[in-house]
Amino acid sequence: MHAALGAAATVLNVGAGAGSYEPDGRDVLAVEPSATMLCQRPPGSAPAVCAVAEHLPCADHRFDAALAVLTVHHWRDPATGLAELRRVSRRQVVFTWDVEVMARYWLVGEYLPEIAERERGLANLDAVVRGLSGPDRRVVVKPVPVPWDCSDGFLAAYWRRPQLPGRRRAGGHVRRGGAAVGRGATRSAETGRRPQLRQVAARPPRPPGPGFTGRRLPPGGRD
Structure with a gap:
């Protein structure tokens, strides 16, 4: 995940949940629609807003990268949510x-x-690739063992x-x-x-x- 984010200093974590996958050492803003999950975020977590992926309360290109970890399949409208990731960030990293x-x-x-x-x-890998692709965009898919x-x-x-x-x-x-x-x-x-x-x-x-470990x-x- 850190390698995929590259040099991104500002990260929008969409569908952040309780913050289990938020990267350290970066300026992170979390987006999570569930009040229950927001209440479970531990002290010291990144600041969070209650919002949905399809309507991100952020300006265009506000973040270096947008992150979405095991969340796209929960969105009501994945295509719209992925378009929002592209709108608010210069780089998108999706783990699916x-x-x-x-x-x-x-x-x-x-x-x-x-x-x-x-x-x-x-909405799994194929939907994510479609949602992030474009005539001037190259989507790279890397397996994560x-x-x-x-x-x-x-x-x-x-x-x-x-x-x-x-x-x-x-x-x-x-x-x-x-x-x-x-x-x-x-x-x-x-x-x-x-x-x-x-x-x-x-x-x-x-x-x-x-x-x-290599054990049989x-x-x-x-x-």
């Missing part, structure tokens, strides 16, 4: 996901394929830790994802009507991030 890559993730592909089916209707010990709680963070901890967090994610695709899909994953975990299934499709997984794909 490729639904076709996620469809090959073992938890989705072997346990909950309904998640991939639903996510194809959300997820290390096996990633401390965040998004779905792909558990590709090597389905039991963490005591299966509470991973199980919670299955339930939250399943709530979006229906109880039947979640019940199928929880009652054993799916393939068994395999060691090969838990390996990343490309070399993982620097946190990967025991049978069943579990630590």
Whole structure:
């Protein structure tokens, strides 16, 4: 993220939530529509305003960069929100996901394929590229490998830790994802009507991030 922001000194963090991804060492203004999330921002966080991506309360080209992390798929009108990012900043950095890559993730592909089916209707990588492209603009897409010990709680963070901890967090994610695709899909994953975990299934499709220890997984794909 820091590399993508480059030398940007002023950053608008859109869909900032509680501020988990805000970069240090830069002048940051956070934008978040949820009062609940704004109340969860810890002391010392960047200043924040309550607003939506589709109507940013900022002047044109006010910021060196606009940042949006795992948020575009929540916007009511992603195309308008991405246009607003372009309006208020000279550079845009968006962290999102490729639904076709996620469809090959073992938890989705072997346990909950309904998640991939639903996510194809959300604004993911393709929508972001379309929204940021233009005749005089070049959009660069770079993969971000997820290390096996990633401390965040998004779905792909558990590709090597389905039991963490005591299966509470991973199980919670299955339930939250399943709530979006229906109880039947979640019940199928929880009652054993799916393939068994395999060691090969838990390996990343490309070399993982620097946190990967290189240890082989025991049978069943579990630590």
